[in-house]
Amino acid sequence: xxxxxxxxxxxxxxxxxxxxxxxxxxxxxxxxxxxxxxxxxxxxxxxxxxxxxxxxxxxxxxxxxxxxxxxxxxxxxxxxxxxxxxxxxxxxxxxxxxxxxxxxxxxxxxxxxxxxxxxxx
Amino acid sequence: xxxxxxxxxxxxxxxxxxxxxxxxxxxxxxxxxxxxxxxxxxxxxxxxxxxxxxxxxxxxxxxxxxxxxxxxxxxxxxxxxxxxxxxxxxxxxxxxxxxxxxxxxxxx
Numbered sequence: 001x002x003x004x005x006x007x008x009x010x011x012x013x014x015x016x017x018x019x020x021x022x023x024x025x026x027x028x029x030x031x032x033x034x035x036x037x038x039x040x041x042x043x044x045x046x047x048x049x050x051x052x053x054x055x056x057x058x059x060x061x062x063x064x065x066x067x068x069x070x071x072x073x074x075x076x077x078x079x080x081x082x083x084x085x086x087x088x089x090x091x092x093x094x095x096x097x098x099x100x101x102x103x104x105x106x107x108x109x110x111x112x113x114x115x116x117x118x119x120x121x
Numbered sequence: 122x123x124x125x126x127x128x129x130x131x132x133x134x135x136x137x138x139x140x141x142x143x144x145x146x147x148x149x150x151x152x153x154x155x156x157x158x159x160x161x162x163x164x165x166x167x168x169x170x171x172x173x174x175x176x177x178x179x180x181x182x183x184x185x186x187x188x189x190x191x192x193x194x195x196x197x198x199x200x201x202x203x204x205x206x207x208x209x210x211x212x213x214x215x216x217x218x219x220x221x222x223x224x225x226x227x228x229x
Contacts, residue, residue: 113163
């Protein structure tokens with residue numbers, strides 16, 4: 001059974017950095033064709049794709065946020081970590097991690113439950 | 122442009138058919154996938170590669186694509202189909218991804 005679980009602070013102050021961890025089970029982060037992606041959703045808003053790390057440790061970032069994002073993984077711990085710098089209140093959102101495949105078509109086939117991050121002083 | 126635009130809301134009577142659309146230039150190149158999200162829950166994939174259903178998704182969900190528009194059709198809507206639906210595709214680089222603006226489906 002594939003599971004993903006996000007963890008991290010519920011509140012961060014403006015200008016601080018946010019670090020979120022996605023702990024996965026039921027699959028290997030090194031399995032060919034598999035990636036872990038980060039997606040966020042502001043309250044009442046739409047989904048926004050943020051970043052992806054693939055089975056070869058290649059990383060991809062949203063064009064609009066690439067200067068603030070870093071994604072990494074620890075295969076021994078089955079964890080993927082997202083760091084976002086210089087947080088602002090507009091970054092208040094639920095942050096999801098999801099397993100994805102992208103052979104002929106991208107598919108986010110398993111999601112974590114999400115973690116709400118509020119940016120406030 | 123890599124933007125994907127969806128209508129904000131649509132309603133459908135129980136048992137009837139509803140189609141929601143996703144429009145964007147990038148859909149002329151790449152296919153769309155569709156995600157259903159219920160309040161307080163993570164999204165769930167209902168279609169990928171324009172018209173393929175993941176395991177466990179009922180056959181009343183179908184998809185199509187023409188030009189710059191992808192469509193999701195629910196035939197014989199059920200109460201549990203209520204929710205927000207988002208389309209998704211690759212962006213113009215082919216390496217990144219973009220979600221649509223979302224459509225709220227209400228089953229009456």
